[in-house]
Amino acid sequence: MIEIEHLTKRYGALAAVDDVSLTVERGQIAALVGTSGSGKTTLLRMINRLVEPTSGRVRIDGTDTAALPPHLLRRRIGYAIQGHGLFPHRTVAQNIATVPRLLGWDRARIAARVDELLELFQLPPAEFRDRMPHQLSGGQQQRVGVARALAARPDLLLMDEPFGALDPVIRAQAQTDLRRIQRELGTTLVIVTHDMAEAITLGDRIAVMEQGRLLQYAPPREILTAPATPFVARLIGRDERPFHLLSLTCVADLIQPGEAEGPPLAPGASLRDALSLCLWTGRAALPVEGGGVVTLEALRRAAEGRSP
């Protein structure tokens, strides 16, 4: 669990982060969003003390981070940034092994961990472990960057726009992978993103920042249906709101008895996918695998933020 209490960072007259308090529960994902210069990166970097706070406190699992030497703190916390930051003259395996080596793990344990992570990120170890970063695609480099951040099994992972440079298809895959791996490992994750859709897909809670201040910290549904300020509403984008809401719920939650024509939808598909298919096929109802239907009428209600 991360407890951020009245955290402030000043650069001269500017408060880059201004009296921010929030808590991230263990195993949860907090997404930090806001316009450029709103203080997201500064807030993130105060958690692992890459930036020293001017005032306020961060506690991780009850321990005040100010009480720990920064280099030891950072070995416990995974950190992944846009553009991955891989060491160019080290192999994939050496890159991933960086923190375990600092922690003094033995060779066999490191090798096993590297292979385990490569498997997890769908990069076959025999093919990828000895490659140099320049022999990877951008998306593969990004995955190695995240694998490196996870190598020493940190309870806490900080990510700063990790998928910013990826194309939309790879990005969606990377988000799905991250969510799966995060759930599997039970990692607490704080992620900075410019992209509201990404924040909604990944975040258990979303923190909206403007000019160093925290405007709202709430689950995605609440941010969408009850934005705290006009700025938060603008950031969501009025046109996008129904689609964001639909993307939060899966078909299984909206099934009604009945039968309908056409190939069945997976119960895990999002309502957004279901709406898209209804529109594309011109159908008012779609069958769901395992029985029942999802109707256009029910989708419309869900898009308005009403319960099924």
Ligand SMILES: Nc1ncnc2c1ncn2[C@@H]1O[C@H](COP(=O)(O)OP(=O)(O)OP(=O)(O)O)[C@@H](O)[C@H]1O
């Ligand atoms: N080392 C520094 N010295 C002076 N000002 C700084 C420093 N680092 C950040 N700032 C300022 O603090 C403010 C917040 O910066 P920060 O990088 O946290 O914003 P951000 O929300 O992450 O922006 P972006 O989305 O563009 O990365 C900005 O106005 C920035 O210019």
